[in-house]
Amino acid sequence: MSPLKPENLKSLPGPEDIRRVELTNGIVLLTRPNFDSPSVVMNGYLASGSLFDPDDKLSLAHFTAMGLMRGTQRRSFHEIYEAMESVGASLGFGASVHNTSFGGRALAEDLPLLLQLLSESLRQPIFPADQLEKLRAQLMTNLAIRSQDTEELASLAFDGIVFEGHPYSRPEEGYPETVQRVQRDDLVAFHQAHFGPRTMVIVIVGAISPEQAIEQVQSALGDWTNPQQVELPQLPLIKPLKTVVRKHINVPGKSQTDLIMGMLGPYRKSPDYLPASLGNNILGQFGMMGRIGDVVREQAGLAYHASTSLNAWIEAGSWEVSAGVNPANLQRAIDLILSELDRFVREPVSQEELQDSQANFVGRLPLSMESNAGVANALLNLERFQLGLDYYRRYPAMVESVTPEMVLETARRYIDTQRLAIISAGSDSPG
Amino acid sequence: MTNIVTKTRLDNGITLHLKEIHTAPIISHWIWYRVGSRDEVPGKTGISHWVEHMQFKGTPRFPAGVMDKAISRDGGFWNAFTYLDWTAFFETLPADSIDLAYQLEADRMVNSSYDPSEVDSERTVIISEREGSENEPMFRLGEAVQLAAFKVHPYHHEIIGEKEDLHRIQRDDLYHHYRSYYVPNNAVVAVAGDFEMQTMLEKLSQLYGKIPPGPTTQHPAQPEPPLDGEKRLEVKGPGETTFLQLAYRAPSAADPDFFGMTVVDSLLTGPTGLNMFGGGGISNKTSRLYRALVERELAISVNGGMQATIDPFLYDITITVDPRQKVETNLAILDGEIRRLQDEPVSPAEIARAIKQARALFAYGSENITNQAFWLGYAEMFANYDWFVNYVEELEKINPVDVQRIAQTYLSSDNRVVGTYIPTGDQGENE
Numbered sequence: 001m002s003p004l005k006p007e008n009l010k011s012l013p014g015p016e017d018i019r020r021v022e023l024t025n026g027i028v029l030l031t032r033p034n035f036d037s038p039s040v041v042m043n044g045y046l047a048s049g050s051l052f053d054p055d056d057k058l059s060l061a062h063f064t065a066m067g068l069m070r071g072t073q074r075r076s077f078h079e080i081y082e083a084m085e086s087v088g089a090s091l092g093f094g095a096s097v098h099n100t101s102f103g104g105r106a107l108a109e110d111l112p113l114l115l116q117l118l119s120e121s122l123r124q125p126i127f128p129a130d131q132l133e134k135l136r137a138q139l140m141t142n143l144a145i146r147s148q149d150t151e152e153l154a155s156l157a158f159d160g161i162v163f164e165g166h167p168y169s170r171p172e173e174g175y176p177e178t179v180q181r182v183q184r185d186d187l188v189a190f191h192q193a194h195f196g197p198r199t200m201v202i203v204i205v206g207a208i209s210p211e212q213a214i215e216q217v218q219s220a221l222g223d224w225t226n227p228q229q230v231e232l233p234q235l236p237l238i239k240p241l242k243t244v245v246r247k248h249i250n251v252p253g254k255s256q257t258d259l260i261m262g263m264l265g266p267y268r269k270s271p272d273y274l275p276a277s278l279g280n281n282i283l284g285q286f287g288m289m290g291r292i293g294d295v296v297r298e299q300a301g302l303a304y305h306a307s308t309s310l311n312a313w314i315e316a317g318s319w320e321v322s323a324g325v326n327p328a329n330l331q332r333a334i335d336l337i338l339s340e341l342d343r344f345v346r347e348p349v350s351q352e353e354l355q356d357s358q359a360n361f362v363g364r365l366p367l368s369m370e371s372n373a374g375v376a377n378a379l380l381n382l383e384r385f386q387l388g389l390d391y392y393r394r395y396p397a398m399v400e401s402v403t404p405e406m407v408l409e410t411a412r413r414y415i416d417t418q419r420l421a422i423i424s425a426g427s428d429s430p431g
Numbered sequence: 432m433t434n435i436v437t438k439t440r441l442d443n444g445i446t447l448h449l450k451e452i453h454t455a456p457i458i459s460h461w462i463w464y465r466v467g468s469r470d471e472v473p474g475k476t477g478i479s480h481w482v483e484h485m486q487f488k489g490t491p492r493f494p495a496g497v498m499d500k501a502i503s504r505d506g507g508f509w510n511a512f513t514y515l516d517w518t519a520f521f522e523t524l525p526a527d528s529i530d531l532a533y534q535l536e537a538d539r540m541v542n543s544s545y546d547p548s549e550v551d552s553e554r555t556v557i558i559s560e561r562e563g564s565e566n567e568p569m570f571r572l573g574e575a576v577q578l579a580a581f582k583v584h585p586y587h588h589e590i591i592g593e594k595e596d597l598h599r600i601q602r603d604d605l606y607h608h609y610r611s612y613y614v615p616n617n618a619v620v621a622v623a624g625d626f627e628m629q630t631m632l633e634k635l636s637q638l639y640g641k642i643p644p645g646p647t648t649q650h651p652a653q654p655e656p657p658l659d660g661e662k663r664l665e666v667k668g669p670g671e672t673t674f675l676q677l678a679y680r681a682p683s684a685a686d687p688d689f690f691g692m693t694v695v696d697s698l699l700t701g702p703t704g705l706n707m708f709g710g711g712g713i714s715n716k717t718s719r720l721y722r723a724l725v726e727r728e729l730a731i732s733v734n735g736g737m738q739a740t741i742d743p744f745l746y747d748i749t750i751t752v753d754p755r756q757k758v759e760t761n762l763a764i765l766d767g768e769i770r771r772l773q774d775e776p777v778s779p780a781e782i783a784r785a786i787k788q789a790r791a792l793f794a795y796g797s798e799n800i801t802n803q804a805f806w807l808g809y810a811e812m813f814a815n816y817d818w819f820v821n822y823v824e825e826l827e828k829i830n831p832v833d834v835q836r837i838a839q840t841y842l843s844s845d846n847r848v849v850g851t852y853i854p855t856g857d858q859g860e861n862e
Contacts, residue, residue: 297556
């Protein structure tokens with residue numbers, strides 16, 4: 001193993017170089033300077049995600065997020081983008097189940113403008129009716145394109161089955177009929193009820209001192225209040241699958257079939273997360289996509305991509321194997337993957353495999369933070385999952401404390417080839 | 432941020448470009464070969480990309496799994512790209528592990544095994560990669576448009592190659608291609624990151640310098656005659672969404688008109704950056720075609736872009752047509768906008784704006800060491816490093832008269848292929 005040298009450990013964000021402040025209205029700001037390039041990255045979120053969407057108007061959070069920059073009390077759609085694009089800056093919004101998130105970047109000299117546009121979009125959107133209809137046409141076309149995307153279709157079906165009854169089972173973008181039902185009044189009401197400073201986190205990384213960053217955020221957003229902001233609801237429990245669920249979605253005219261197999265995984269704060277994450281690396285990530293990549297791609301030559309992913313969120317997660325294969329090879333790929341999953345819960349990973357992945361986790365940390373965007377994302381995760389400002393400094397020791405037995409015990413709590421979803425999307429007969 | 436680049440050429444013809452950057456304990460090492468789909472002959476299309484894949488299959492000293500493991504264990508990442516004019520391999524690693532990268536690259540420049548059984552299993556992997564792309568309507572349309580845009584020049588085929596050729600190419604073809612082009616006199620090594628110049632230069636010179644030069648490489652591409660008038664084509668396939676792609680013959684990167692064309696692209700469809708790693712883009716909602724087509728609800732989106740290439744390639748405009756609208760209406764409005772660019776001089780302010788956007792994109796790209804190392808080698812493949820250094824300065828020389836002339840020269844309808852993807856409306860069914 002090649003442990004991170006002390007001087008390299010210090011290059012990672014930590015308590016001495018991250019400034020975290022809470023404004024009086026509840027907004028949390030994390031900032032870290034980097035003067036090596038004249039740019040800044042700004043990311044963040046508010047807890048106004050699609051979990052608040054009514055079933056019949058699923059897409060409301062997404063629609064609202066996309067509508068924020070379509071016009072504000074101060075600027076028209078065109079004026080917003082004219083101001084931003086003229087200086088080469090960018091800003092955009094999107095919705096996930098828990099959050100409305102935003103991301104932008106600019107030359108440091110233009111950060112005040114970026115913050116001003118963020119503030120106007122969050123606090124004073126007017127959702128002009130004509131703009132919303134243009135937006136609706138775009139959302140509908142995106143759904144039409146999705147309806148032909150084998151990977152997306154498999155993924156939608158997978159989430160629907162594995163997270164049944166929970167907001168995680170629903171796509172933020174909704175369905176054509178739910179997008180059609182959303183009216184301007186819905187957006188206005190959603191914005192009023194769910195957008196506020198109390199749940200807002202903002203991260204700024206780049207060529208700006210912490211003092212200036214704090215001052216600029218305070219000036220743009222410090223006086224925002226929303227006494228009507230609704231509390232977060234209690235969400236239903238998610239139950240693991242009890243059997244194998246097999247589903248195929250026929251999409252005519254496609255050369256390749258996309259396959260997703262998997263089950264629930266740990267939530268991000270779970271003590272299972274790190275052993276599962278290391279196990280996942282061995283199973284379907286390390287090197288050329290781990291054991292799964294080795295068997296399905298390198299040995300059998302069945303797929304260009306074959307790998308696993310562990311997706312851990314606030315309330316739960318998923319553990320997924322995905323591959324793209326020729327329809328004629330679908331069953332063979334499924335069988336190979338099942339047999340690897342069986343092996344993974346039958347016997348512990350070798351000491352060597354684990355050490356490789358541990359070294360990989362520790363060694364890649366500085367690489368994942370080579371850009372402002374990488375650091376901003378790391379800071380956002382600290383706050384979202386309440387990991388503590390010293391998390392990245394503690395991380396190497398935490399990774400190295402995991403044993404093959406811990407990986408096996410953790411894998412057995414989640415992976416069971418008698419209880420999983422197997423979803424494929426592609427042509428019944430090759431197109 | 433320093434901008435000092437050390438450039439040298441060793442006796443065997445290999446070029447070294449090095450840049451010290453001490454912002455993070457990381458080094459990114461790239462090796463570029465002047466070989467791509469431009470160097471392929473009918474019957475062997477896709478061979479350059481396949482050779483790139485085979486370069487991951489090991490040498491006697493670094494068998495496949497060993498290279499992979501060694502890089503991943505140190506937390507590094509590596510990959511490779513095959514393009515029209517070039518093939519590039521890179522490794523980004525913690526600074527104290529970088530030896531591995533050049534040991535590996537120097538070794539596999541000469542000693543790759545090309546085991547026949549690996550050739551066969553990689554054949555199906557690459558066919559699977561192609562089939563994954565064929566699932567995308569835009570790949571199918573783009574392939575047809577490119578094919579129509581060139582008669583004699585190898586730019587006419589997709590980099591991945593024709594499926595028939597992927598079935599036909601044999602081990603010895605691949606090995607011959609490898610030995611012909613993977614020679615020091617056809618390579619550029621680019622390294623950026625946390626090292627000391629003299630030490631790095633000595634190591635690289637010692638290692639790469641002892642590889643004997645190969646024969647002069649052959650680049651058989653013949654100049655393409657002008658298009659003899661507009662060509663139109665249709666591709667039919669599953670889905671509900673109509674896409675329109677226009678491809679105009681564009682200037683080569685070394686042609687002074689390339690910079691004027693870059694400004695034209697920025698005005699028409701928004702700025703396109705040169706960053707391959709990180710940096711993100713700038714939205715294009717104030718571009719002329721977005722305003723004319725999307726704002727007026729004729730299209731759902733419009734994008735455009737141009738590639739820096741050795742020989743003249745294409746300037747593409749891609750439109751997702753609003754389902755309530757006709758292709759012909761979109762084309763008529765687009766032609767109106769192009770005529771406006773040809774008939775009326777643009778304001779100096781519009782050009783200044785395009786330049787500020789280019790500067791911002793540069794700043795974003797310079798945050799990231801991998802991207803900086805990419806820049807060090809990239810421009811050498813179609814021009815030279817000064818092309819990149821002087822890029823913004825060259826843009827600054829462009830005046831309204833140039834823009835008008837360039838629009839007249841390159842955006843004539845006789846100089847384009849117009850392709851339409853016609854959806855057949857097939858709908859998938861769940862089983």
